[in-house]
Amino acid sequence: MPQKTVVEVNNLKKTYYMPGGMSQNVLKGVSFQIEEGEFVAIMGHSGSGKSTLMNTLGCLDRPTSGTYLLDGKEISKLSDEELALVRGRTLGFVFQNFNLLMKRTIADNVSLPLLYQGISKTQMYTRAKAMLEKVGLAGYENRIPNQLSGGMQQRVAIARALINNPKIILADEPTGNLDSQTSDEIMTFFQSLNKQGITIILVTHEPDVAMYAKRLIRIADGVVEYDGSVKEYMERQHV
Amino acid sequence: MFNLIFSEAWISITAYKMRTFLTTLGIMIGVAAVVLMVAVGQTVQNVIDESFESMGGNLLIVLPGASTSGGVRTAMGRPTVSRQDMDSIKELKDVLTTSYATQSGVQAVYGKNNWSVNAMGTTPDYLDVGNWEIDRGIMFTERDLKSAASYVVLGQTVVDELFGFEDPIGKSVRLQNIPFLVIGTLKSKGPGLTGDDQDNLIMMPFSTLRQKIRGARQPQMVSIGFVKVNSENKLDTVLQRVTYLLRARHHLKDTEDDDFTIRNMAELVEQVKKVGFYLSLLLAAIASISLIVGSIGIMNMMLVSVTERTREIGTRKALGAPNRWIMIQFLVESILISFMGSLMGLVIGITTSQIGGYIFEKEVPISIWTVILSFSVAVIVGVVSGLFPAIKAMKLDPIDALRYQ
Structure with missing residues (x-):
């Protein structure tokens, strides 16, 4: 089966200009491709440019130069409004601190991305219900986030990320606020999603978490330091 | 959306x-x-x-005495406007009718009841000019005015205070110990602009008041005159005509100020x-x-x-x-x-x-x-x-x- 490229970044550079004429090159020419169905972990120390790369991949930020093709579409030159549209249709976000709306029901939270797609309220609810069933939270539709455990809240966030059938799931330290047992649970869940063919990009600094992925892209000082199998990298580290 | x-x-x-x-x-x-x-x-x-509506619309008010004389404010009320002046104004173009009045505070007595009231000597047309209506009985006539008949028409407050639930028509009220025959009563108007009781009033022919209640050195002189005009936009022209007429009747020279004051009610309103x-x-x-x-x-x-x-x-x-x-x-x-x-x-x-x-x-x-x-x-x-x-x-x-x- 010929694999389809969903992410293609070429010589991606990002420079932050600070007041007083100072500038800082955070990304110094990053290139890689991600095929459909991959499970990629992006690792790197803080200050390595990992977050900037993540924001760019998440269409929250534009590169200073270079190209970024998402699902075959060049997005580095899009306007804010167009970027919002791309985020809503092709991406699913999972955050470290879940970022659920605490005053809203679980169903409202899960269906939030559909709100901006012009889908009717009843349809939103039906799809949220179906998605909650998929993440093992059937019957929790009308609860509020505070009534759920951290692991359950993160599953709500995953359901929210999946509801618009995104091309990629972007998970930014998804286990950062969870205990190790719940972390394993969530990562296993990500693995099972990946087995169903969903492309996942995971940003983490924990090797244990990265182990759940198949491929590792390690960023250091604004460039790709390693790109390959997670296992090989880990084995090399342990020698 | x-x-x-x-x-x-x-x-x-x-x-x-x-x-x-x-x-x-x-x-x-x-x-x-x-x-x-x-x-x-x-x-x-x-x-x-x-x-203002209860005071009547399209009205000019003629007051005796000048408001100013040679640029100086003078006391008003020096009797200068007579009944004959007011009657002749009635003949002017666009004037519907005129009326005039003078007042005096009196004590009214009926049986054991005693009430302080405002007695008004006026003409039958005052009903129309002052927006009054007869409640029961009748208003006095021009003939009663000529003969100075001892007829009175009572305001509602007077009826209540003196007669209570009794029918006052045909009864006799004493004003300054002189008997007057009650021939009619007025519909109530309620309090006026300043909160005074407009219904505490007895109307009688002008001549009757002058002869029996309050005489005067010049009995033909009135305290206030009313000119009812046929339409609001004629008020100014009629005011001019009345001024000319009164100046002529009072033999005022061109250099002399008016010895009367005319107020346009509509303007005041x-x-x-x-x-x-x-x-x-x-x-x-x-x-x-x-x-x-x-x-x-x-x-x-x-x-x-x-x-x-x-x-x-x-x-x-x-x-x-x-x-x-x-x-x-x-x-x-x-x-x-x-x-x-x-x-x-x-x-x-x-x-x-x-x-x-x-x-x-x-x-x-x-x-x-x-x-x-x-x-x-x-x-x-x-x-x-x-x-x-x-x-x-x-x-x-x-x-x-x-x-x-």
Whole structure:
């Protein structure tokens, strides 16, 4: 089966200009491709440019130069409004601190991305219900986030990320606020999603978490330091 | 799409019930104050209108004596206008009728009852000129005026005080120990502009008053003359004609000032109405200060809300919310708060003004303009106080907003 490229970044550079004429090159020419169905972990120390790369991949930020093709579409030159549209249709976000709306029901939270797609309220609810069933939270539709455990809240966030059938799931330290047992649970869940063919990009600094992925892209000082199998990298580290 | 934004906004503001309620309170008090003040102003104007109407429209009033003489204010009331003057004015073009009167305070007695009353000597046409109506019986006639008949027509207060439930027609009342036959009663007019009791009055022929109650060195002279004109826009021309006629009759030289004063009632009404209008405007302006304060309250609350919900805004943007949508949602939240406040304020304002009207026995109008005004104010206040916070929310960078703690 010929694999389809969903992410293609070429010589991606990002420079932050600070007041007083100072500038800082955070990304110094990053290139890689991600095929459909991959499970990629992006690792790197803080200050390595990992977050900037993540924001760019998440269409929250534009590169200073270079190209970024998402699902075959060049997005580095899009306007804010167009970027919002791309985020809503092709991406699913999972955050470290879940970022659920605490005053809203679980169903409202899960269906939030559909709100901006012009889908009717009843349809939103039906799809949220179906998605909650998929993440093992059937019957929790009308609860509020505070009534759920951290692991359950993160599953709500995953359901929210999946509801618009995104091309990629972007998970930014998804286990950062969870205990190790719940972390394993969530990562296993990500693995099972990946087995169903969903492309996942995971940003983490924990090797244990990265182990759940198949491929590792390690960023250091604004460039790709390693790109390959997670296992090989880990084995090399342990020698 | 709009119903979705609307429901998002509604859920967001109802999530913080206490805060939303307190914010609406500011607008509520402002709108209630404006509604109440406008109602007070309009009621005052209505009272003024009614009082003037009860005095009769299209009227010129002729007073003896000059208001100024050679640029100096002089005492008015020197008898200069006579019954004959007033009768001759009746012949002028565009004059419907004239009347005149003089008054005297007397003590009226019927049986054991005793009442202090205003006796008015006048002509039968005074009914028409002064907007009076006969309740029971009849008015005296021109013939009674010529013969100085001892007939009286009683105001409602006099009827109540002297006769109670007895029928006064055909009875005899004593004024200064002279008996007078009651031939009619007047319909009640209620209190006048200054709150005086217009119904505490006894009418009798002018000549009767002069001969039997209060004589004068010049018995033909009147205290006040009335000229009823056939239409409002003829008032000025008739005023000119009356002036010429009286100057001629009084043999005044060109260099001499008028020895009488003519007042145009319609003009006076206009002036008092203007005062009433500015009064209501002033009241509304003072009340709208509280609206401004309420509006600042909304802006403050929305700014707090944007800061507090920074992460929510970041999340919404990451999940695909266009900037436009974020801005409109916050704007709608602010308009909703303002709108609810206005609605409550309108209800409270109208209720209070109606209760006030009930207590003071005045009819308080509910004007459609008050309703339209308060809703326009609601939308304007909502937009004005919500715009800045909404733009702030719109401009938040999703990356920073998501990182916000």
